[in-house]
Amino acid sequence: MEHKELIRLFSGKVRRIMERASLDMAKVYEIRLRVGSPLLLIYSGEEFFVTEEGTLVREAKTAYQIQAEDVRETMEYIGNYSLYAYEDELRQGFLTVQGGHRVGIAGKAVLEDEKVKGIRHISCINVRVAHQQKGCADKVLPYLIEKGAFCHTLIVSAPRCGKTTLLRDIIRQISDGAGDCPGLTVGVVDERSEIAGCYLGVAQNDVGIRTDVLDCCPKAEGMMMLIRSMSPEVVAVDEIGASEDIRALEAVINCGCKILATVHGNSMEDVRKKPLLSRLVEEHVFERYVVLVGTPKAGSVQAVFDGRGTTLYRREVTA
Amino acid sequence: MIRAAALLLVAASCAGLGFVKSQALSARIRDLLILRKILRLLTGEISYGGTPLPEAFYRIGGKVGEPFRDFLQDLSLDMRRYEGESFSELFDRNADCHLKGTRLTREDLEEWKEFGRMLGYLDREMQLSTLKSFDETLAWKIGEQKEGLPARKKLYQSLGVMGGLFLVIVFA
Numbered sequence A: 001m002e003h004k005e006l007i008r009l010f011s012g013k014v015r016r017i018m019e020r021a022s023l024d025m026a027k028v029y030e031i032r033l034r035v036g037s038p039l040l041l042i043y044s045g046e047e048f049f050v051t052e053e054g055t056l057v058r059e060a061k062t063a064y065q066i067q068a069e070d071v072r073e074t075m076e077y078i079g080n081y082s083l084y085a086y087e088d089e090l091r092q093g094f095l096t097v098q099g100g101h102r103v104g105i106a107g108k109a110v111l112e113d114e115k116v117k118g119i120r121h122i123s124c125i126n127v128r129v130a131h132q133q134k135g136c137a138d139k140v141l142p143y144l145i146e147k148g149a150f151c152h153t154l155i156v157s158a159p160r161c162g163k164t165t166l167l168r169d170i171i172r173q174i175s176d177g178a179g180d181c182p183g184l185t186v187g188v189v190d191e192r193s194e195i196a197g198c199y200l201g202v203a204q205n206d207v208g209i210r211t212d213v214l215d216c217c218p219k220a221e222g223m224m225m226l227i228r229s230m231s232p233e234v235v236a237v238d239e240i241g242a243s244e245d246i247r248a249l250e251a252v253i254n255c256g257c258k259i260l261a262t263v264h265g266n267s268m269e270d271v272r273k274k275p276l277l278s279r280l281v282e283e284h285v286f287e288r289y290v291v292l293v294g295t296p297k298a299g300s301v302q303a304v305f306d307g308r309g310t311t312l313y314r315r316e317v318t319a
Numbered sequence B: 001m002i003r004a005a006a007l008l009l010v011a012a013s014c015a016g017l018g019f020v021k022s023q024a025l026s027a028r029i030r031d032l033l034i035l036r037k038i039l040r041l042l043t044g045e046i047s048y049g050g051t052p053l054p055e056a057f058y059r060i061g062g063k064v065g066e067p068f069r070d071f072l073q074d075l076s077l078d079m080r081r082y083e084g085e086s087f088s089e090l091f092d093r094n095a096d097c098h099l100k101g102t103r104l105t106r107e108d109l110e111e112w113k114e115f116g117r118m119l120g121y122l123d124r125e126m127q128l129s130t131l132k133s134f135d136e137t138l139a140w141k142i143g144e145q146k147e148g149l150p151a152r153k154k155l156y157q158s159l160g161v162m163g164g165l166f167l168v169i170v171f172a
Helices: A003-007 A012-021 A068-078 A083-092 A163-176 A219-230 A243-254 A268-273 A275-282 B002-049 B053-061 B068-079 B087-098 B106-118 B124-146 B149-171
Strands: A028-034 A040-043 A046-050 A094-097 A101-112 A115-128 A153-157 A186-190 A211-215 A234-237 A258-264 A288-293 A300-306 A311-314
Touching (some): A012 A046, A083 A115, A153 A163, A163 A211, A163 A288, A219 A234, A243 A258, A268 A288, B002 B149
Parallel strands (some): A186 A234
Antiparallel strands (some): A300 A311
């Protein structure tokens, strides 16, 4: 789905406003609809409200106020008139639409046995527009390949610093083949449809020609399923942390597969402080660590270390 | 001579009318059975894969004949246009457009549209119970229609022939 087609998913009124605004969709990052609140965009990294005439303004009062009908109609389109088909995703508060765009929703949670069964009376929608950045791993990839073989790699990054974007591009490049490294079969466990952005099981982002994606599957279970069924050479997962994830990682490594994973953290110190991960660090299980930071822009590589902590790359900070 | 030919034509027409009417009884059952087939396929699509309605309708459309195929596939395409109509409006419009020519009665069509208004609403469990409930309604209707069908078919055919003979006697 082209970005322009993303606009078709909005209610007639909102769609017309967005069309009048003639936006450069490559610069649109988020579109937020909240009942009774102004239509809001994150455009070129800045927050704007949109008037009924399609003008981007800073003043909330002059902007178009979202009606309950807008949200209802938008949800009908986003859910293909079949919200039941997205029950599992909705339980987590989001669904992925064609094009890999993430639609987050909020409303009244429906509970069953103290667990969230679904969401009703949806009143807030946040569309996060997918922007695949091909080539963002170019700089870091040579450090992750040693003697033509891919190394067990852990990407360390705080939220919104671009770890999933980097992970996706590494997956694409090692799958297609990059530099000395021939194309590898990559198995991706995409628990939240963030990496491949699957829609009806088909990856909407380019994740490479030798990549198999297990969409919306719990990481630990998914890793074992991939090992049993798809014979991957590399298993890629996003945001590891739970004890079952770590156990599954060890099983994957014991099977002779390489690991490419991400974890939340600001530095290597943060990783060492995580009780479950620290053991893997001490045992030098990972051969490469890539630390990302959000400045000067999301996805900036701060440093690359090898398994023993030796610095292979460090970004020079200019005063 | 012409009079005899006209009387013969009247008798044949009446007998033919009775025959057509008797055939319509079977045709309605056939159409109701197609609706049941659609329901079963839809149940499979929803319960196994949680397939969204537009995709399920298009796929099922490929497994049934005209005019049900056109109904399902056009409905599926309309649903992907996102032109501001609700699902029940799209369902009603396509049912009126494509299913008017079937042997389904006005009451059958109204019930079918009512069923359409319930689809897509709430969770998967709700879809399956809606499908099951309408399937039971159809099963009951078909059972009722089948009961005494040969006798009713014979009745229509006999009435056609007898009516024709009656008119021949009256005009002779």
